Amino acid sequence: MEPFLKTERDGPVVIASLNRPDTRNAISETAHSEEIAAFCADMSRDRSVRAIVLTGEGSAFCAGGNVKDMAGKSGMFAGSPYEIRNRYRTGIQLIPAALYDLEVPVVAAVNGPAIGAGLDLACMADIRIGSEKAIFGETFVKLGIIPGDGGAWLLPRVIGMARATQMTLTGEIIDAAKALEFGLISECVPHDECLPRAVEVAGAIAVNPGHSTRMAKRLLREGQDMKLGPLLELSAAYQALAHHTDDHHEAVDAFMEKRKPDFRDS
Numbered sequence: 001m002e003p004f005l006k007t008e009r010d011g012p013v014v015i016a017s018l019n020r021p022d023t024r025n026a027i028s029e030t031a032h033s034e035e036i037a038a039f040c041a042d043m044s045r046d047r048s049v050r051a052i053v054l055t056g057e058g059s060a061f062c063a064g065g066n067v068k069d070m071a072g073k074s075g076m077f078a079g080s081p082y083e084i085r086n087r088y089r090t091g092i093q094l095i096p097a098a099l100y101d102l103e104v105p106v107v108a109a110v111n112g113p114a115i116g117a118g119l120d121l122a123c124m125a126d127i128r129i130g131s132e133k134a135i136f137g138e139t140f141v142k143l144g145i146i147p148g149d150g151g152a153w154l155l156p157r158v159i160g161m162a163r164a165t166q167m168t169l170t171g172e173i174i175d176a177a178k179a180l181e182f183g184l185i186s187e188c189v190p191h192d193e194c195l196p197r198a199v200e201v202a203g204a205i206a207v208n209p210g211h212s213t214r215m216a217k218r219l220l221r222e223g224q225d226m227k228l229g230p231l232l233e234l235s236a237a238y239q240a241l242a243h244h245t246d247d248h249h250e251a252v253d254a255f256m257e258k259r260k261p262d263f264r265d266s
Contacts, residue, residue, distance in 0.1 A: 004032045005039055006057065012050035012206040013199060014043065021058025027117055028066030028075055030091040040098035047265045050206035050213060052102075053198045054125055055109035061134065064116025065092075070143065088148050092117065096150035099124040100221065103214035105205050109198035110134045110185060115173070120147060122184075123154040126217060127201060130176045130185035131194035137173035138164075157224060159184050209247035210265050 108125035254261035
């Protein structure tokens with residue numbers, strides 16, 4: 001069977017596509033979550049990767065969990081309450097943990113429906129570009145369940161508590177125009193331009209030194225839950241590291257010499 005996550009490389013940018021279009025890229029097996037977590041670990045180790053684009057094959061970005069498995073109490077939804085709890089912790093919850101720890105910037109190309117865990121997956125990215133055909137829903141309550149993959153933490157940080165509460169408690173689906181109004185996506189583009197635009201944004205990130213964008217992303221993430229004092233301390237430490245990189249020296253030299261820099265990820 002083909003991998004759940006299909007990847008291709010475009011210089012310093014990696015394009016990762018959820019590759020189950022027949023199930024609208026539903027995340028229905030522990031192996032799917034393990035594959036995404038392993039991918040994140042590989043990307044962290046590869047210093048030549050400066051940006052990642054995350055998208056879905058076919059008509060959907062990600063339809064969340066597999067409702068057929070819920071109905072049949074199979075797969076990740078099988079067994080006792082204790083077994084299901086543990087399967088969440090060692091399965092789908094691997095994904096938010098891995099993407100939160102991933103310092104490589106991630107741009108989501110939301111090419112179609114992002115529903116339930118699919119919406120939460122989009123929220124795990126740093127930037128979201130939405131197709132005009134995309135729809136978004138925190139729909140867990142419609143199935144009598146709750147966001148089990150960190151959505152209650154993720155969504156309020158993207159669109160604010162009031163709107164996140166409304167989406168979570170009503171389970172209503174919003175279109176791309178409303179998602180843009182909410183700040184859930186930063187751009188709404190024609191469908192055929194969704195992936196190219198996301199790749200373009202990733203490329204605009206990837207022209208910068210990888211150490212700089214990785215540490216800047218980490219500061220943004222940590223700053224969500226830190227007081228200013230500790231964040232300033234962390235910023236000072238990261239800045240000291242940045243000043244001693246070859247790419248920083250190259251950037252300064254190129255600026256002074258009015259030429260394009262040649263970064264070597266060192």
